Amino acid sequence: MNTAKNARYLRRRFWNVFNLGMAMATTLFGLFWLVWILWTTLSYGATALNMELFTGDTPAPGSIGGLRNAFVGSLLMIGVAVMIGTPVGILAGTYLAEFAQGSRLAAVIRFFNDILLSAPSIVIGLFIYAVVVVPMGSFSGLAGALSLAILLLPVVLRTTDEMLGMVPGTMREAALALGAPHWKMIVQVSYRAARSGILTGVLLAVARISGETAPLLFTALSNQFFSTNLDKPIANVPVVIFQFAMSPYPEWQHLAWAGALIAAMAVLVLSLVSRFLIKDRSPR
Amino acid sequence: MKTKGVAFVLGVMSLGVAGLAQAETISAAGGTAIYPVLSKWAETYQQKTGTMVNYQAIGSGGGIAQIKAKTVDFANSDMPLKPEYLNKDQLVQFPAVIIGITPVVNVPGIKPGELTFNGTILTGIYLGKIKKWNDAAIADLNKGVKLPDMNITVVHRSDGSGTTFNFTNYLAKVSPEWRQRVGDNTAVSWPVGVGGKGNAGVAAYVQRIPGAIGYVEYAYAKENHMAYGKMINAAGKVVAPDLATFQAAAANADFTKVEDFYMILTNQPGAQSWPISAATYILMRQDGDKTVNAGVLKFARWFLTAPQAQAEARSLDYVPLPKTTVTQIEAYWKRNLGQ
Amino acid sequence: MDDTRDAELEMRMVAVPSPAVPSRISPARSRRLHAMDRRFRWLTGGLAFLVLLLLVGVALSLFLRGWEAFHHFGFAFFWSDAWDPVTENFGALVPIYGTLVSSLIALLIAVPISFGIALFISELAPEWLRQPIGSAIELLAGIPSIIFGMWGLFVFAPVLGSAEPWLNDHLGALPGIGALFRGPPMGIGMLTAGIILAIMVIPFISAIMRDVFLVVPAMLKESAYGLGATTWEVARHVVLPYTRTAVVGGVFLGLGRALGETMAVTFVIGNAHDLHISLLDAGNSIAAALANEFAEAFSPMYKSALMALGFILFIITFVVLVLAKLMLWRLGQGQGKVGL
Numbered sequence: 035m036n037t038a039k040n041a042r043y044l045r046r047r048f049w050n051v052f053n054l055g056m057a058m059a060t061t062l063f064g065l066f067w068l069v070w071i072l073w074t075t076l077s078y079g080a081t082a083l084n085m086e087l088f089t090g091d092t093p094a095p096g097s098i099g100g101l102r103n104a105f106v107g108s109l110l111m112i113g114v115a116v117m118i119g120t121p122v123g124i125l126a127g128t129y130l131a132e133f134a135q136g137s138r139l140a141a142v143i144r145f146f147n148d149i150l151l152s153a154p155s156i157v158i159g160l161f162i163y164a165v166v167v168v169p170m171g172s173f174s175g176l177a178g179a180l181s182l183a184i185l186l187l188p189v190v191l192r193t194t195d196e197m198l199g200m201v202p203g204t205m206r207e208a209a210l211a212l213g214a215p216h217w218k219m220i221v222q223v224s225y226r227a228a229r230s231g232i233l234t235g236v237l238l239a240v241a242r243i244s245g246e247t248a249p250l251l252f253t254a255l256s257n258q259f260f261s262t263n264l265d266k267p268i269a270n271v272p273v274v275i276f277q278f279a280m281s282p283y284p285e286w287q288h289l290a291w292a293g294a295l296i297a298a299m300a301v302l303v304l305s306l307v308s309r310f311l312i313k314d315r316s317p318r
Numbered sequence: 319m320k321t322k323g324v325a326f327v328l329g330v331m332s333l334g335v336a337g338l339a340q341a342e343t344i345s346a347a348g349g350t351a352i353y354p355v356l357s358k359w360a361e362t363y364q365q366k367t368g369t370m371v372n373y374q375a376i377g378s379g380g381g382i383a384q385i386k387a388k389t390v391d392f393a394n395s396d397m398p399l400k401p402e403y404l405n406k407d408q409l410v411q412f413p414a415v416i417i418g419i420t421p422v423v424n425v426p427g428i429k430p431g432e433l434t435f436n437g438t439i440l441t442g443i444y445l446g447k448i449k450k451w452n453d454a455a456i457a458d459l460n461k462g463v464k465l466p467d468m469n470i471t472v473v474h475r476s477d478g479s480g481t482t483f484n485f486t487n488y489l490a491k492v493s494p495e496w497r498q499r500v501g502d503n504t505a506v507s508w509p510v511g512v513g514g515k516g517n518a519g520v521a522a523y524v525q526r527i528p529g530a531i532g533y534v535e536y537a538y539a540k541e542n543h544m545a546y547g548k549m550i551n552a553a554g555k556v557v558a559p560d561l562a563t564f565q566a567a568a569a570n571a572d573f574t575k576v577e578d579f580y581m582i583l584t585n586q587p588g589a590q591s592w593p594i595s596a597a598t599y600i601l602m603r604q605d606g607d608k609t610v611n612a613g614v615l616k617f618a619r620w621f622l623t624a625p626q627a628q629a630e631a632r633s634l635d636y637v638p639l640p641k642t643t644v645t646q647i648e649a650y651w652k653r654n655l656g657q
Numbered sequence: 658m659d660d661t662r663d664a665e666l667e668m669r670m671v672a673v674p675s676p677a678v679p680s681r682i683s684p685a686r687s688r689r690l691h692a693m694d695r696r697f698r699w700l701t702g703g704l705a706f707l708v709l710l711l712l713v714g715v716a717l718s719l720f721l722r723g724w725e726a727f728h729h730f731g732f733a734f735f736w737s738d739a740w741d742p743v744t745e746n747f748g749a750l751v752p753i754y755g756t757l758v759s760s761l762i763a764l765l766i767a768v769p770i771s772f773g774i775a776l777f778i779s780e781l782a783p784e785w786l787r788q789p790i791g792s793a794i795e796l797l798a799g800i801p802s803i804i805f806g807m808w809g810l811f812v813f814a815p816v817l818g819s820a821e822p823w824l825n826d827h828l829g830a831l832p833g834i835g836a837l838f839r840g841p842p843m844g845i846g847m848l849t850a851g852i853i854l855a856i857m858v859i860p861f862i863s864a865i866m867r868d869v870f871l872v873v874p875a876m877l878k879e880s881a882y883g884l885g886a887t888t889w890e891v892a893r894h895v896v897l898p899y900t901r902t903a904v905v906g907g908v909f910l911g912l913g914r915a916l917g918e919t920m921a922v923t924f925v926i927g928n929a930h931d932l933h934i935s936l937l938d939a940g941n942s943i944a945a946a947l948a949n950e951f952a953e954a955f956s957p958m959y960k961s962a963l964m965a966l967g968f969i970l971f972i973i974t975f976v977v978l979v980l981a982k983l984m985l986w987r988l989g990q991g992q993g994k995v996g997l
Contacts, residue, residue, distance in 0.1 A: 129704065150712055154944060154970060156917070157974075188708070279807045
């Protein structure tokens with residue numbers, strides 16, 4: 035009898051160790067890819083990091099240059115996207131958190147907002163092509179910015195909604211008890227309290243859209259030259275990386291990796307900053 | 319470092335302002351075959367005149383679509399449009415430069431110019447009938463060359479391409495089976511293979527996949543030191559792709575006999591002719607804005623006649639058009655665009 | 658959450674009469690301020706409604722522009738494997754097949770791995786290790802997808818290309834499923850796309866799994882431990898059944914992500930409008946086809962066919978995401994707490 039109990043116990047212990055070992059192995063496996071990809075980006079990109087990258091524009095094949103026009107174009111488009119998408123996202127999130135909490139409408143909007151958030155970005159690009167590029171008659175940085183704004187909006191909305199929801203009821207009640215109109219309470223109490231959280235949401239959204247390529251492929255296209263004109267095609271980092279990486283020219287490929295490295299670092303920095311901002315929030 | 323930073327920002331801003339203030343921009347789209355030389359011309363032209371010619375290489379098919387939709391100021395296509403199509407959409411076309419399309423391979427041990435192809439072999443490969451590099455047909459033509467027992471991976475274009483048009487046109491001319499099964503156009507239903515985006519994409523895939531074969535404009539093969547192949551032309555002679563053989567093919571081009579410069583230069587007679595040559599065309603709108611068209615024509619006049627532009631073209635193995643053709647083109651402009 | 662408290666607040670706001678203390682604000686000003694309330698409410702409400710409008714707008718515009726193709730080809734559009742821009746004969750079968758197969762491969766790889774990672778973080782790892790590893794895995798989610806594509810083409814494809822002959826020889830010889838592995842060792846193709854998608858999707862699925870594993874009531878687990886269960890047994894027989902619905906929801910969320918991924922797939926799937934059984938062969942996905950061909954589609958029917966593909970992709974991802982959200986809600990996680 036003892037041996038039987040021992041055998042089963044040993045078997046159970048074996049499976050336990052085995053599966054937990056597998057769990058550790060899979061974690062190492064996941065980390066392995068991360069390290070490999072980051073290492074590749076770092077090593078390939080670092081070789082092309084120099085001052086020329088920031089002062090020169092995208093070169094013709096065989097010439098030397100940099101990515102200045104792409105950086106500027108991307109910053110412009112992201113800036114416009116933030117200017118359009120952030121107020122909309124914050125105000126819409128405010129509605130969900132302050133005026134409609136618990137209601138069915140809020141639940142429906144939250145549900146579909148999450149769908150919009152995970153929708154394929156290329157489909158958003160098609161939409162903007164149909165409603166902006168075609169009527170305008172040309173590709174433009176503005177169309178690109180609009181597609182980025184649509185991608186930014188759900189993230190900001192959701193974070194605002196969550197962060198405002200975390201503002202303690204006592205603070206709200208205190209303001210209202212003092213006779214403040216609802217909107218003033220929201221602006222001066224709720225917003226102020228949730229300020230860093232909302233900012234985090236914006237930063238995360240920016241991190242997300244800074245790497246988006248697909249929607250820009252048929253809205254902003256690209257531009258060989260330096261330009262700040264938003265109603266014409268404008269250079270931007272993701273599309274330039276795409277063009278250059280798929281090309282057979284070594285100098286273009288180096289530039290593509292350098293651009294990729296910058297983009298990855300930007301995302302990393304934004305994520306770290308937003309994580310730092312949210313550090314002293316109440317635990318999620 | 320800080321002063322450098324401030325100077326940099328100020329520099330960017332001033333350039334931006336300067337850019338906004340005076341630079342004219344010409345927007346264009348079209349094939350990737352002309353891209354290496356056109357982007358070089360655009361760079362030089364901007365240094366000389368400040369005008370920025372922004373050319374997006376999205377394939378000849380895309381260029382044609384864009385100029386039809388009036389979303390660009392001029393387009394480029396390696397496939398000329400027939401006069402009736404031009405009239406229907408109020409377009410004009412004229413050649414810019416002569417190009418040569420060459421097969422490129424990635425076979426271990428094979429150096430540039432070592433392999434020789436003919437139309438039958440290329441057709442066989444692209445139809446999927448010839449599957450290995452040491453196939454008898456290839457070995458016969460390449461006696462003495464060490465061919466490995468390796469699968470052939472066919473690379474073609476995934477986008478609408480004038481390069482494809484000329485390549486498939488050549489195959490259709492030499493193979494009735496190809497003509498019937500696949501035909502010739504900017505995009506076809508390829509029996510086998512992997513699709514690369516643009517000449518650059520095809521070149522990139524061929525570089526990466528051992529055993530691959532593709533077709534690219536010669537400048538791509540040359541600039542990237544790829545193993546291009548020689549070909550047997552209509553006269554039965556073996557020719558290598560270079561300025562001389564492209565020029566020989568183009569020598570047959572008598573544009574006075576055709577309307578709107580419509581001429582296909584594949585499989586031309588002549589002992590020195592490269593079998594897959596083509597003229598690449600600029601398309602403009604007849605009803606386009608007069609000032610815009612004037613700007614485009616100024617650029618075109620420059621690259622057709624300026625010695626520096628011609629030298630840049632030759633350095634990339636593009637054949638500039640002879641003076642007689644340029645005169646014809648200028649007369650064409652006067653007739654059709656009033657300039 | 659603060660839901661109940663805020664609901665109370667809402668009620669109290671309505672119920673409280675005007676204060677007995679004389680107001681120091683003039684009635685006109687007070688009316689103005691409260692009118693602002695209504696306007697503010699309408700403004701924010703309208704913008705919130707915009708979200709719904711956008712979704713409907715996207716679906717509608719895609720459908721309307723794809724209608725020409727749908728109408729012309731009818732239902733045959735869905736199972737035709739033709740793609741001839743010249744004769745304008747288009748069929749959606751190859752891109753749909755590629756989208757589904759590459760995503761399926763991604764899930765087959767990603768789900769067990771994500772489970773392992775989530776298990777490790779929630780049950781095995783010491784407290785101090787949890788945050789760093791969780792953050793590291795989330796970092797994988799933040800890397801722009803174009804980098805995955807570049808890495809896939811430049812670094813991973815050659816490696817896989819040298820491994821593929823081995824696959825051909827050993828797995829290709831098996832009866833039945835061997836056909837999946839008998840193909841040209843190009844390094845790019847359906848399998849490569851599937852693997853890269855798996856890596857991209859792992860952070861999403863594992864983040865959700867980890868979150869739901871952590872909310873399993875301690876009492877449930879402790880009771881099992883009390884009966885002498887091993888950690889693995891607790892995971893398999895207590896945690897997993899409890900979180901089953903949410904886990905499936907997380908998987909579906911990952912699926913939704915994989916279906917819509919464009920850049921990473923475009924680089925390595927090979928862009929061939931052919932239906933191949935072999936995973937080593939090239940294929941196409943809806944997103945890759947759109948990325949490659951849309952800007953250059955030179956005829957209205959071509960554009961319409963691509964828009965129709967876009968509509969199909971939208972519907973597929975919409976259905977998958979709706980199912981995912983419904984399943985995640987079952988465990989009270991649907992209020993948006995679960996990772997992006």
